[in-house]
Amino acid sequence: MRALVISGGGSKGAFAGGIAEFLLRQCCHNYQVFVGTSAGSLLVPLLALGETERLKKVFTTIRQSDIFSISPFIIRKSNGSFTYCINHFNTLRMFMRGKKTFGESESLRQLIRRTFTEDDYHRLRASSKEVVVTVSNLSCKTVEYQSIHDNSYDDFCDWMWVSANLVPFMSLVVKNGMEYADGGFGNYLPLREAIRRGACEVDAIVLNPREPGLACQLPVANAFGLLLRTYSFMLEQISLDDLDLGHFESLHQQVQLNCYHTPRLLTETSLIFDPEQMKGWWEEGFRYASEVAPSCMKIGG
Numbered sequence: 001m002r003a004l005v006i007s008g009g010g011s012k013g014a015f016a017g018g019i020a021e022f023l024l025r026q027c028c029h030n031y032q033v034f035v036g037t038s039a040g041s042l043l044v045p046l047l048a049l050g051e052t053e054r055l056k057k058v059f060t061t062i063r064q065s066d067i068f069s070i071s072p073f074i075i076r077k078s079n080g081s082f083t084y085c086i087n088h089f090n091t092l093r094m095f096m097r098g099k100k101t102f103g104e105s106e107s108l109r110q111l112i113r114r115t116f117t118e119d120d121y122h123r124l125r126a127s128s129k130e131v132v133v134t135v136s137n138l139s140c141k142t143v144e145y146q147s148i149h150d151n152s153y154d155d156f157c158d159w160m161w162v163s164a165n166l167v168p169f170m171s172l173v174v175k176n177g178m179e180y181a182d183g184g185f186g187n188y189l190p191l192r193e194a195i196r197r198g199a200c201e202v203d204a205i206v207l208n209p210r211e212p213g214l215a216c217q218l219p220v221a222n223a224f225g226l227l228l229r230t231y232s233f234m235l236e237q238i239s240l241d242d243l244d245l246g247h248f249e250s251l252h253q254q255v256q257l258n259c260y261h262t263p264r265l266l267t268e269t270s271l272i273f274d275p276e277q278m279k280g281w282w283e284e285g286f287r288y289a290s291e292v293a294p295s296c297m298k299i300g301g
Helices: 010-025 039-048 052-059 088-096 106-115 118-126 153-163 191-196 223-253 275-292
Strands: 002-006 033-037 073-078 081-086 130-137 142-147 173-175 178-182 201-209 256-262
Touching (some): 002 010, 002 039, 002 191, 010 039, 010 201, 010 256, 010 275, 039 118, 039 130, 081 223, 130 153, 142 153, 153 173, 153 178, 191 201, 191 223, 201 223, 223 256
Parallel strands (some): 002 201, 033 130, 201 256
Antiparallel strands (some): 130 142, 173 178
């Protein structure tokens, strides 16, 4: 049994989409298990259906307004580069409404339902494929893995949304009396879950470079920049730990583990969603996969 695992990564999910398109369409891999975290959770349902063209259309046309119903950022683009600062007005609106986050992502919730339809849900339920998304239960301080076969359409769409909500910039979701947030807080790269579900070979797409960059960055300009950089550092360390644990588990269970990293640092701010940039990343991911597939790089090999 073969599994496809996709890490979190915000807008960098477009790069993962390009890799996955190559693996499915050019290598013709037949995956039975799909496990995703955050951006990966938004990709895996349609990948399991083989709907790469529909997925590509969505991921290469997404704009900031498709993600945030109330954005905590003001973003400016100049000569292909981005600058951002706090949207004080929107942040104040959130505080005045008694909300616990700086922004809201109801737009993403609606986008998920437009993209992943109820018909898609029933097609997956009728198949033998296992599709799993990772969420962080902040109330119980645990990681949960929500399978499409254990949830209704409405609930599974909500779990996809929950998995991609990077608080405090996006919505804090209360479900079943519990507070939930981005799955990457607990498991950025859910390799062990794929192995636990019976995978004998795992293709993992990791939306970070294999070797962390050594270049230091300029000082942050504001509190949001500091928080984003802290989160980036924390999630990168979690991904390295998840990778090590998945490697050890694969050795113990005699599972072949093939890993795709980004060949470079794509962005320092993965909460900026720009169609032109994401289209380029999708194409770059496809080209990169063509260079290293079908014999994926084995961890430790």
